[in-house]
Amino acid sequence: MNAISVQDIKRNYGKVEALKGLSFEVEKGEIFGIIGPDGAGKTTLFRILTTLLLADSGTASVDGSDVVKDYKEIRKKVGYMPGRFSLYQDLSVEENLNVFASIFNTTIEENYHLIKDIYQQIEPFKKRRAGALSGGMKQKLALCCTLIHEPVVLFLDEPTTGVDPVSRKELWAMLKKLKKEGITILVSTPYMDEASLCDRIALIQDGAFMKIDTPESIVAAYKQVLWSVKSAEMSKLLNDLRGHTEIKSSFAFGETHHVTIGNLKKEQLEMYLKDKGHTDVWIEPIKAGIEDCFMELSSATS
């Protein structure tokens, strides 16, 4: 039995097709990432799987329980952390945790082993009102509240949005630990660089999956010839690259530009750029990352 099983789930909001027939399976103990921009349908999918929203058609089950028929069972055994902070702002850290523990008929002590590593970081502030915590601390508290009843499946909707790179790394380290405890994790994110931290990922856009696979296989399946290009004038370089007929696409990627190439040799491009007045030209073939793959797949589908 898979931890999550979804067949052809569709959901419209009026005329908008938020989910256009999604199907996927998540195995027990997997960290499965739903990766895509805002408005792609990530939150709608999470709300259907956590029984907070009904699909228009299709079926889904979580830990063997149907999301419509057995919704009460699911609510007892999953943890859901919505994208928006949803704790009681005017209760203290400790009070929030107690509320969640008692709702699920348990105590902080009973499952302390699960939250220990995270809770110890916010324990010095346990008397502070949740509303007065910094962003990173709020999020740690929310994760503790989500874990306090020892859920079998954890749903984390954009836990790292608006979070700085250091706190993001810490959060992912925590997820790896929870995986070791046997908890299945479905996590969504708009940050493409987090894809490689998942066992498998689904790339989502406009309510449809473009691809489901391991991050390694998705990168290996990238078909374009990809070069990394630099020169002394990066802004001009982007325009000049786009002006070349054998260059299919050209995008800024941090320090360099990534370009996909048709029938072109490195020396030819070098000449072309020097003629355009570029200095310090540097060209190197590179392997694609998940972000390159996402852009390639989305330009192919749209």
Next chain:
Amino acid sequence: MKVIETQNLTKRFGNFTAVDAISFDVEQGEIFGFLGANGAGKTTAMRMLCGLSKPTSGFGQVAGFDITKNPEKIKKNIGYMSQKFALYEDMKVWENLRLFGGIYGIPDKEINPRIDQLLEMLGFEKEKNTMVRDLPLGWKQKLSFSTAIFHEPKIVFLDEPTGGVDPAARRQFWELIYDAADRGITVFVTTHYMDEAEYCDRVSIMVDGRIDALDSPTKLKAKFKVQTMDEVFFQLARGSKAKE
């Protein structure tokens, strides 16, 4: 010309020093990246620079006006865009521009031609009468930025403008930023995407209320002997004493 100038700019809340005597300048037409971990003091500093919060001590001048003495003048002479507050969803594209143009005091007879000119530049002519809520997110973001600079401010503050946008739209957005900077508009931008730090002329990194590093991405990487801005950020932010 300096568009931002601060000396020992400080903000305390009770015993807590959110911004701890920061001093820095930003030149006209620069793209200035303002980085830091959550809770490092970025939002507080930015609110002071926008004239929304009075400093406890120190000096600051933005677009030629003192932030303590003339906060209202500052508000008129800057643009501001955040991911959270963008546009009125239940108004048409041109109505949003009309509204912000009016708020910033652009004369009535200039507004309409400028709306048409802007929409043409963005390739949005067909969407003039579209409700903002019906636009794709990437378009909303572009429109929101254009609204923020519609009154041609000396400087525009962008607070995490690209969060949650798809990869292609995120890059197109940066191309708009470049265009604005080429026209002489200074861009002050916060982001959690470290690849975007590379697109800035200079970057400052805040740690515990202080500016612990300020230079071009190339020089910062050389100074910290690392390959990426991500690593520069880690080295600095890891040193924070406000460990959460």
